Amino acid sequence: MQTVNVTNSNQESLNPYEIVQKQIDTAAKLLHLPQNIVEILKRPKRVLTVNYPVKLDDGTIEVFEGYRSQHNDALGPTKGGIRFHPDVTLDEVKALSMWMTFKCGVVGLPYGGGKGGVIADPRNYSHAEKERMSRGFMEAIADFVGPDKDIPAPDVYTNAEVMGWMMDTYSRLNGKYSPAVITGKPLSIGGSKGRSEATARGCVITIQKALQELGLPLESATVAIQGFGNAGRVAARLLSDLGCKIVAISDSQGGIYDSNGLHVGEVIECKNEGCIVDYPNAETYITSEELLELDVDVLIPAALENVITSQNAERIQAKVIAEAANGPCTPDADEILNTKGTLVIPDILANSGGVTVSYFEWVQNLSHYYWTEKEVNDRLYEKMVTAYDEVRTMSEQYSVERRTGAFMVSLLKIAEAMEARGWV
Ligand code: NAD
Numbered sequence: 001m002q003t004v005n006v007t008n009s010n011q012e013s014l015n016p017y018e019i020v021q022k023q024i025d026t027a028a029k030l031l032h033l034p035q036n037i038v039e040i041l042k043r044p045k046r047v048l049t050v051n052y053p054v055k056l057d058d059g060t061i062e063v064f065e066g067y068r069s070q071h072n073d074a075l076g077p078t079k080g081g082i083r084f085h086p087d088v089t090l091d092e093v094k095a096l097s098m099w100m101t102f103k104c105g106v107v108g109l110p111y112g113g114g115k116g117g118v119i120a121d122p123r124n125y126s127h128a129e130k131e132r133m134s135r136g137f138m139e140a141i142a143d144f145v146g147p148d149k150d151i152p153a154p155d156v157y158t159n160a161e162v163m164g165w166m167m168d169t170y171s172r173l174n175g176k177y178s179p180a181v182i183t184g185k186p187l188s189i190g191g192s193k194g195r196s197e198a199t200a201r202g203c204v205i206t207i208q209k210a211l212q213e214l215g216l217p218l219e220s221a222t223v224a225i226q227g228f229g230n231a232g233r234v235a236a237r238l239l240s241d242l243g244c245k246i247v248a249i250s251d252s253q254g255g256i257y258d259s260n261g262l263h264v265g266e267v268i269e270c271k272n273e274g275c276i277v278d279y280p281n282a283e284t285y286i287t288s289e290e291l292l293e294l295d296v297d298v299l300i301p302a303a304l305e306n307v308i309t310s311q312n313a314e315r316i317q318a319k320v321i322a323e324a325a326n327g328p329c330t331p332d333a334d335e336i337l338n339t340k341g342t343l344v345i346p347d348i349l350a351n352s353g354g355v356t357v358s359y360f361e362w363v364q365n366l367s368h369y370y371w372t373e374k375e376v377n378d379r380l381y382e383k384m385v386t387a388y389d390e391v392r393t394m395s396e397q398y399s400v401e402r403r404t405g406a407f408m409v410s411l412l413k414i415a416e417a418m419e420a421r422g423w424v
Contacts, residue, residue, distance in 0.1 A: 010310045012332045016095035022331050024098075027407035030398055036424050037415050041101075044071040044094050050140035054132045056125075064133060066118035068141045069097035070150050074417040077148055078114030079104060079355060081155025081184075082137070082166075088117035092305070096155075099326055100355070103348040105410030107387045109359045114150045116141065122157050131165050134158070138166040142173050147180035147366070153358045154184040154230065156304070160196065164189055180365035183358035192361035194376035195354075200234030201377065202353015203324045205384040206345045207239070207298055210320045213392070214343060219243035222261075222296040224318070226250050226288055227303030228271055231324040231351065235300055240264040244298070248291045249276055252303070255291045256282035292316060301328035308333045316342060323347035329403075338401045346403035348410065349391055356383050 006015055013019060021042045028038045047069045053061045067090050070078040080100035083093075093115050100113025118137055122130050145152060154163055163185045171178045179190030187193065194201070211218050221244045225232045228251045236246050245261035253275040256262065263281065270279040277285060292299065292308060299318035301307050305327035308316060313329075313336035321337070322345045323329065329337065329344060337344055357380055364370050387409075395405030418424050 008309055008311060010332070012310045012330055014306045014309070014330065015091055016305055016327050017091040017098075019327065019331060020095045020098045023403065023407055024411070027404050027411050030400065030404065031408055031411060031415075033411060033415055034424060037418060040418065040423065041072060041098075041411075041414070044069045044097055045073065046070045046144075047090070047094060048141060048144050049090065050137070052136045052140040054129065054136050056129055064118050064120055064136070066116065066137050066140065067093040068116040068144055068150070068152075069094045069114060070144075071097040071113040072101045072414065073112040074414055074421060074423065075104065075112055076110035077112065077146075078150040079109075079111040079153070079183075079358065080113055080115040081153045082116035082118070082158050082162075083155040084118050084120050084122045084133070084157040084162075086119060086121040087304075088119045093117040096326055099348055101414065102407055102410040103352045103355055105413045106348050106391065106406050107352045107356050107383050108413070109355065111151075111355070111359065114152070115155075116152055117155075130162070134162045134165045135169040138169040139173065142170055145170070145181060147178060147362070151180070151358075151362060152182045153355070156229070159230070160184055160186045160191060163191075180362050183361040185361070190361070190365050192357055192364055192376060193371065193373040194380065195357045195361055196230065197234045197238070198357030198376075198380060199231045199324065199351050199354030200238055202356060202380060202384045203231070203235055203300065203322050203345075203350050204238045204242070205353070205381060206350050206388050207300075207320065207322045208242075209385065209388045210322070210343050210345055211297070214319060216297055216319065220245065221298055222247050223298045223300065224248040224291050224294045224296045225300045225302055226255070226291050226307065227301065227325060228267075228276055229302070231354075232300065232302030233268060233271065235302060235324060236264045237268065239298075247296060248286065248294055250286070250288040250291045250303075251276045252288075253277050255286045255288050256284075257286045257291075257294070258283040294318075298322060301325045304328070306330055308337075310336065313337055314340075316340075318342065320345065323350045326351065334401060334403060344402055345388075346391075346406045349387055349402070349406045352387065353380055353384060356380055
C-alpha cells in the first residue's frame with residue numbers, strides 16, 4: 001500500500017485524511033455538536049481493499065490494488081467516484097469519501113459519501129487492458145456496492161465508457177439490468193442528459209454568484225484553469241461562451257498563457273490530439289504552478305489535491321478561487337487566503353454539480369423515466385443557487401470563511417439524520 005506524502009517543508013500536513021478531519025472539527029466546534037457525532041464522522045464506516053489480477057495484452061498478469069470507502073450513510077446510500085491514478089492512496093480515498101458526505105449534504109441530496117480508487121495510470125495501458133482493469137475492479141467490489149448501497153461515478157482518469165463497462169459487469173453478475181448501480185454512464189445505457197457537463201456547469205453557477213456578490217462583471221472576468229479534463233475543459237467552454245477571458249490553461253504536461261484570452265475551441269481540439277503544450281498560438285508557455293499565481297479574477301483548480309498550500313497561498317492573486325477539484329487548498333492555505341480576502345468557493349460546493357446530476361441520473365434509472373436536458377439543467381441551477389445562498393448565509397452568520405460555512409450547513413443535516421436514526 002502506498003503512503004501519503006505527509007508534510008511539506010513548512011511542516012504542514014498534506015494528508016487529505018487529516019485535512020478533512022480538521023475541517024470537520026472546526027465546523028463541529030462552532031455548532032457545539034456532541035462529541036460522539038464528531039467521532040463517528042471522523043472515520044469512514046466501511047473500507048474495502050482489493051487486489052485483483054488483470055491479463056495484459058502480452059499474456060502476462062498484473063495485480064492492481066484498489067479501494068472503496070463508504071464514509072457515512074445516515075442520509076442515504078453512499079455515492080462517489082472511482083479514480084484511476086498512480087498516486088491513489090487509501091488515506092486519499094477515505095478523505096475523498098468524507099468530502100462526498102459533506103458535498104451531498106450541502107446540496108441536500110439523500111446520499112452519504114463514498115469513493116473508490118485504483119493505483120494505476122490508465123494512460124500506460126491499451127484500450128482493451130483498460131476495459132479489463134475496469135471490469136476487474138467492479139467484479140472485486142460488486143458485493144460492496146449496489147443501487148441502494150453505494151453508487152460509484154467517474155472521477156480522475158475514468159469516464160462514461162468506464163462507467164458503461166462497470167455497469168455491464170455488475171448487471172451480468174446480478175443477472176439483471178442494473179443501471180442505477182453507477183452514474184455518469186453513456187446516454188444509450190441510462191446516462192442522464194447534462195451529466196458530462198454537470199460538474200463544470202455547477203461550478204460556473206457558483207462563479208457567477210461569487211462575481212455578482214463582489215460586484216465584478218462576468219463578461220470581462222479573466223480566468224485561469226489548472227487541469228483540462230472533464231471539469232476544467234467544460235468550465236473553460238462555458239465561461240468563454242459567457243464572455244469571460246480564459247487567459248491560462250494547463251494539464252499534467254504544463255500550461256499556456258495569452259493575455260488577450262485563449263481560443264478555447266482551438267485548445268480543446270489540440271488537447272483532443274495530445275497535450276495543451278502542443279498548442280501553437282499561445283503568447284507564452286507556463287508551468288501549472290505559475291498558472292496558480294497569475295493576476296486573474298477567477299482561478300479554477302481542476303486537477304488534484306494540495307496545489308495551494310502555505311508555500312504559495314501568499315502569492316495567489318485571484319479574487320475568486322472556485323475549487324472544481326477536490327481538496328486543492330490546504331487548511332493553512334485557507335487561513336492565508338481568508339486573511340487576504342480571497343473568496344474561496346469550497347470544493348464541496350463548487351464541484352457539487354457532478355453528484356447532483358448523478359443523483360438525477362439515479363432517480364431517472366429507478367423510475368425508468370428520462371428528463372430533457374433543460375429539465376436537468378434547470379433543476380441543477382436551482383440546487384446550486386440554493387446551496388450557494390445557504391452557505392453564504394451560514395458563513396456570514398458565524399463570520400467564517402465559506403469552507404467552514406459549507407461544512408456547517410452540511411453537518412447540521414447529517415447530525416439531524418444520525419440523531420433521527422438513533423445512532424447517537
Ligand atoms: P479528468 O481525468 O477528466 O482530468 C484531469 C485533468 O487534470 C487532466 O487534464 C490532467 O492532464 C490534469 N492534471 C493532472 N495532473 C495535473 C497537474 N499536476 N497540473 C495540471 N493538470 C493536471 O478528471 P476530472 O473528472 O476533470 O477531475 C478533476 C478534479 O475534479 C478531481 O479533483 C476530481 O475529483 C474533481 N471532480 C470531478 C468530478 C467529475 O464529475 N468528473 C466531480 C467532482 C469533482
